[in-house]
Amino acid sequence: MALPERFSNLPDYAFPRLRKxxxxxxxxxxxxxxxxxxxxxxxxxxxxxxxxxxxxxxGKYPANEGTPDLLAAISGWLSRRHGLEVxxxxxxxxxxxxxxxxxxxxxxxxxxxxxxxxAILVPNPFYQVYAVAAAAVGAEPVFVPATPETGHMPRFxxxxxxxxxxxxxxxxxxxxxxQGSIASEDYLEELIALAEKHDFLVFSDECYSEIWRDAPxxxxxxxxxxxxxxxxxxxxxxxxxxxxxxxLRSGFAAGGAEQIAxxxxxxxxxxxxxxxxxxxxxxxxxxxxxxVDQSRALYQQKYRIADRVLGNIPGxxxxxxxxxxxxxxxxxxxxxxDAARKLWAEAGIQVLPGAYLARDAEGGxxxxxxxxxxxxxxxxxxxxxxxxxxxxxxQGG
Numbered sequence: 399m400a401l402p403e404r405f406s407n408l409p410d411y412a413f414p415r416l417r418k419x420x421x422x423x424x425x426x427x428x429x430x431x432x433x434x435x436x437x438x439x440x441x442x443x444x445x446x447x448x449x450x451x452x453x454x455x456x457g458k459y460p461a462n463e464g465t466p467d468l469l470a471a472i473s474g475w476l477s478r479r480h481g482l483e484v485x486x487x488x489x490x491x492x493x494x495x496x497x498x499x500x501x502x503x504x505x506x507x508x509x510x511x512x513x514x515x516x517a518i519l520v521p522n523p524f525y526q527v528y529a530v531a532a533a534a535v536g537a538e539p540v541f542v543p544a545t546p547e548t549g550h551m552p553r554f555x556x557x558x559x560x561x562x563x564x565x566x567x568x569x570x571x572x573x574x575x576x577q578g579s580i581a582s583e584d585y586l587e588e589l590i591a592l593a594e595k596h597d598f599l600v601f602s603d604e605c606y607s608e609i610w611r612d613a614p615x616x617x618x619x620x621x622x623x624x625x626x627x628x629x630x631x632x633x634x635x636x637x638x639x640x641x642x643x644x645x646l647r648s649g650f651a652a653g654g655a656e657q658i659a660x661x662x663x664x665x666x667x668x669x670x671x672x673x674x675x676x677x678x679x680x681x682x683x684x685x686x687x688x689x690v691d692q693s694r695a696l697y698q699q700k701y702r703i704a705d706r707v708l709g710n711i712p713g714x715x716x717x718x719x720x721x722x723x724x725x726x727x728x729x730x731x732x733x734x735x736d737a738a739r740k741l742w743a744e745a746g747i748q749v750l751p752g753a754y755l756a757r758d759a760e761g762g763x764x765x766x767x768x769x770x771x772x773x774x775x776x777x778x779x780x781x782x783x784x785x786x787x788x789x790x791x792x793q794g795g
Contacts, residue, residue: 404533411526412754419735419751420742427746430783432771435575435722437642439696442689445643448679455674462671463662464491464650471681472650478687480620488658490665491672491680492649495605495634496527498661499569502601502632503531505664506657507566517561519568521552523576523756523765525603528569537566541759546713550579550724555592565598572615573606573719576755576770580610580718586621593630599657602633605649606720608640608690609697615719619652629654632661639721640690641683648672648680697721700773700780707784711792723771724752728792734769737791741769745790747783 409415416433464472469486476482476489492498508516518532522541532539540561542552554568570589572581581589593600602618622631636649651661665671672680683689701717708714713726727737734751741747752765771787773780 404536405530408530408533409754409757412750415754416738416748416750419738420748423739423743425742425746425748426744427786429746429748430775430779430786431748432773432775432783433748433750434774435639435772436644436774437639437693437721438774438776439642439693440689441642442683442686444682444686445679448682449675452675452678455678458674460671460674460677461491462666462669464489464672465674465677465681468677468681468684471684472652475684476619476652479614480617482617482620482623484619484652485655488655489650489652490658490662491677492634492636492651493647493670493672494638494644495603495636495649496525497669498634498649498651499525499527499601499603500531500534501664501669502634502651502657502661503535503537503567505661506599506632507531507535507537509536511564511566514564516566517564519552519554519557519561519565519598521569521571521574522759523752524569525571525575526755528601529757532567538564539757540565541757543759543761543764544574544577544579545764546715550574550577550715551581551585554589562592562596562598565596567599567601568593569601569603570618571603571606572618573610575603575606575720576722576750576752576765576768577724578715578717578720578722580615581618583616583621586616586618587625590618590622590625590627590630594627600631602631604633605636606639607635609694609721610719611698611701611717629657632657637680637683642689642693643679643683646676646679648676648683696777697773699777703777703781704773704784707781707788708792711788717773721773723773725769725771725791727767727769731791733766737769741787741790745786747787747790749787 516537518537521544619633632653638644750770752768756765
């Protein structure tokens with residue numbers, strides 16, 4: 399039987415590619431894995447108790463869009479964090495943000511726009527689900543460079559008018575994965591105005607929004623609401639990074655009433671609702687900020703470690719938000735793949751080549767000469783790893 403062509407040009411996912419790249423290479427030291435963005439800080443201490451109290455609810459079918467208690471907790475968080483008053487019908491629970499970022503395109507991106515094949519705008523580098531969503535709906539993925547020259551944010555306004563007029567969705571991640579850059583309020587205002595002018599939606603991936611250096615990153619839905627354009631943005635967030643609960647698989651989408659209604663409608667047919675005990679833990683997590691503050695302080699400590707160890711490296715960019723370092727590879731080493739092999743073979747450090755998080759486009763692959771390093775280990779391990787990385791890759795700086 400023939401297989402669908404729409405996914406035929408997808409590269410292997412980043413982590414299988416990395417396993418192939420390092421296959422047969424023995425680590426040159428005690429292994430330190432700095433690849434996957436899996437938080438290792440403590441979970442909130444109430445998780446076990448709430449889960450235990452709700453255990454009998456595994457015997458019930460859960461609410462598909464989210465229980466009233468969970469939706470109220472998310473609405474309360476949106477009010478405290480962003481000053482938004484978002485009714486429960488404008489919120490939908492998700493199995494983490496990846497599900498929502500994919501299914502939102504299925505629910506909201508039309509098959510044609512202005513009589514043409516639609517375009518979905520994707521920052522480059524990017525979280526790989528964006529491109530898969532574009533392929534699933536038959537849209538042309540338009541990869542927009544997010545490089546040092548652009549402040550690591552995509553300049554959507556620089557695209558040709560012909561492309562913008564075909565655009566149905568623009569994905570944005572702030573704080574950005576992998577670069578750690580943050581979209582300012584001015585940037586968000588310009589993007590939302592562009593979306594209004596050319597009639598497309600902004601899918602704002604904000605799953606790193608509660609991990610920041612100096613100030614809370616602005617939210618796209620809050621900016622759109624102040625502009626009187628709340629229907630232009632669907633925002634996504636989760637408990638994976640905020641609350642150190644990646645295995646809970648719990649997040650949400652919030653946006654205009656029509657957009658969320660369409661997403662809920664699709665999910666009623668094809669979605670997998672969160673089990674009720676998971677929803678109860680989630681509600682407790684969104685209602686509590688103390689554990690978030692404690693975790694953020696640990697990340698800020700690791701920012702300072704990274705600045706101290708790597709701050710004199712040419713091209714080093716301090717992290718503004720999230721927990722990834724996006725490090726340039728010295729010309730003498732070669733590409734990000736060369737750096738990954740060298741670090742594993744000589745220092746036992748595993749990092750992710752930047753090219754695995756980007757696509758070849760006009761001007762080449764913007765991740766080719768970078769590596770992504772996850773600052774998820776405890777501070778002492780992080781400092782030891784970064785010192786080993788510096789001595790191996792940058793010859794002491």
